[in-house]
Amino acid sequence: MPVRIRGGFATLGVALKPGAVSMLKGPDVADTLDRIIYYDDIFGDHTWGTSEQLMK
Structure with missing residues (x-):
């Protein structure tokens, strides 16, 4: 699939490893199954x- 970009372009990927959500006091893992949570x-x-702080 050809892609063309004119001007600036930025991308950011964040991956949390197993156990990170509980260590960061995030939601219970069972509550996040099959869902997209910002x-x-x-x-x-x-x-x-x-997100703004992550991008800095």
Whole structure:
């Protein structure tokens, strides 16, 4: 599939390894199965946990 981009382009990938969510005091893993949850909805109330802070 050909892709063309004009101008700037940035991408960011975040991967949490097994056990990271519980260590970061995130939601119970069983509550997150088969769901898409925005990162900011989980950790956005922490100064270190917003998407904007990750991009810095």
